Amino acid sequence: MPNLNTARYTSREEYPYLENNNNHMAHCLTEDMYKRLRARTTPSGFSIDDCIQTGVDNQGYPFIDDGCVAGDEESYDVFAELFDQVIEARHNGFKKTDKHKTDCNPDNLTGGENMDEKYVVSSLVKCSRSIRGLCLPPHCSRAERRKTEEIVREALAKVDGQLRGKYMSLRELSSVEQAKLLQEKLLFPKPTSSVMSSSNITRDWPDARGIWYNEKKNFFAWVNEEDHLQVTSKQNDGNVKEAFCRWCEGMTEIENHIKSDGWEFIWNEHLGYIVSCPSNLGTALRVEMGMKLPLLSRQPRFEMLLKKLRLQSGATDEKEGSPISVYNAGGLGYSETELVQTVIDGVEYLISMEKKLEAGDNVESEIEALKQK
Structure with missing residues (x-):
C-alpha cells in the first residue's frame, strides 16, 4: 500500500x-x-x-x-x-536467514534452586506476548486496545488452581488502591519515558489497561502496558527454577485459553514471538535476579564482565546500597531454558567473584582472562 x-x-x-x-x-x-x-x-x-x-x-x-x-x-x-x-x-549477529528455537522444559536446567540467599534476594521470570490480528500498542486504535483487553481478560479468567487470579482495570482503581499495588510492585504506573511516549504507546491512558494476579501474588499479568500482555512469575528468594516452572505452567494454560477462544499469540520460526520492540523478539523473555554485590558492582569493569556473561544490570530501586537486578541480554536465537541457564551460570559466577573480593583477593586477572575469551 x-x-x-x-x-x-x-x-x-x-x-x-x-x-x-x-x-x-x-x-x-x-x-x-x-x-x-x-x-x-x-x-x-x-x-x-x-x-x-x-x-x-x-x-x-x-x-x-x-x-x-x-x-x-x-x-x-x-x-x-x-x-x-x-x-x-x-541480537549478536542474528541474520535474516536464521531461525529461532524454543524449549520450555525446566527439567533441562542445571541448578537454580538453592542459590545463596546472602547474595540473591529475588528471582523473576517474565515475558511479553501479542495477539495475532490486532495492531501492536504503538499503532492500535482505541477499539483494538479494548478488544485486546477483552481477549486477555477472558483467557485469564479461566486460569485455575493455585494460579487462579482476579482482574482489575486501571480505570476503575482508586488512588489508594493504586498506591498499595504500586508498593507491592503488582501495578505499572503510566510510563513517563519519552521513549514510550514517542512510540505512541501511552495514548489514551489508562483506557483498556489492567492487571491480574493470583492469591499468592507470585504470578501476575499486565495488559496493554508496553505490549498486549506481559506475564510474570516471581520468587522472594533465589529459586529461579521454581519461578520458571510456575511461568511455564501458567503460560501454557493462558495460551491454551487464548487458542480455545479463536485467537493466538504472534509467532514465526524466524523471529519467535513478535512484540513492539525488536530488543524483545525471540522468547520475549526476561530472567532477572535481585543481587547484593557491593564489592563486585563497584569494580570498574563490572559492566564488561556482565557483557561477557551475556547479562545486563540495573538498580532495583533508588536507595543507596540496594540490590541490583541482573538479567539476560536479549532472547532471540536462544531457547527459554538456555536463557534461564545463562542467568543461573552467570549469577553463580558473580557470587564466586564477590566471595573472592570479600576474602581480599584481587580479581582483575580473572576479569581480564574472561575478557580475552
Whole structure:
C-alpha cells in the first residue's frame, strides 16, 4: 500500500537528522533506504516514520538500543530492510536467514534452586506476548486496545488452581488502591519515558489497561502496558527454577485459553514471538535476579564482565546500597531454558567473584582472562 503523504515533499526533505542519535536505527538507516521505505505502509497503515519516530526524538539518551518499533506483525516484513539490520546488530549477529528455537522444559536446567540467599534476594521470570490480528500498542486504535483487553481478560479468567487470579482495570482503581499495588510492585504506573511516549504507546491512558494476579501474588499479568500482555512469575528468594516452572505452567494454560477462544499469540520460526520492540523478539523473555554485590558492582569493569556473561544490570530501586537486578541480554536465537541457564551460570559466577573480593583477593586477572575469551 503506498503512503500518499510522500507526494508532498521529497525523501531528502523529510529525512531526519540522526548525526547525534546513538541507537541501532540511527546507525542503520540511510537516506537511500529511507527513500525506498518511505513509499510503503503496512496493511494497517503503519509507516517508516511511525517506526523510527522514537529513535529520532530521543537523541539525548546515551544509548536506547533499537530506536524503532513495530506497529503490527507486518512491520517486520514491510520494513525488513531496516529491521533486519537492527536485529542483527542488537541480537549478536542474528541474520535474516536464521531461525529461532524454543524449549520450555525446566527439567533441562542445571541448578537454580538453592542459590545463596546472602547474595540473591529475588528471582523473576517474565515475558511479553501479542495477539495475532490486532495492531501492536504503538499503532492500535482505541477499539483494538479494548478488544485486546477483552481477549486477555477472558483467557485469564479461566486460569485455575493455585494460579487462579482476579482482574482489575486501571480505570476503575482508586488512588489508594493504586498506591498499595504500586508498593507491592503488582501495578505499572503510566510510563513517563519519552521513549514510550514517542512510540505512541501511552495514548489514551489508562483506557483498556489492567492487571491480574493470583492469591499468592507470585504470578501476575499486565495488559496493554508496553505490549498486549506481559506475564510474570516471581520468587522472594533465589529459586529461579521454581519461578520458571510456575511461568511455564501458567503460560501454557493462558495460551491454551487464548487458542480455545479463536485467537493466538504472534509467532514465526524466524523471529519467535513478535512484540513492539525488536530488543524483545525471540522468547520475549526476561530472567532477572535481585543481587547484593557491593564489592563486585563497584569494580570498574563490572559492566564488561556482565557483557561477557551475556547479562545486563540495573538498580532495583533508588536507595543507596540496594540490590541490583541482573538479567539476560536479549532472547532471540536462544531457547527459554538456555536463557534461564545463562542467568543461573552467570549469577553463580558473580557470587564466586564477590566471595573472592570479600576474602581480599584481587580479581582483575580473572576479569581480564574472561575478557580475552
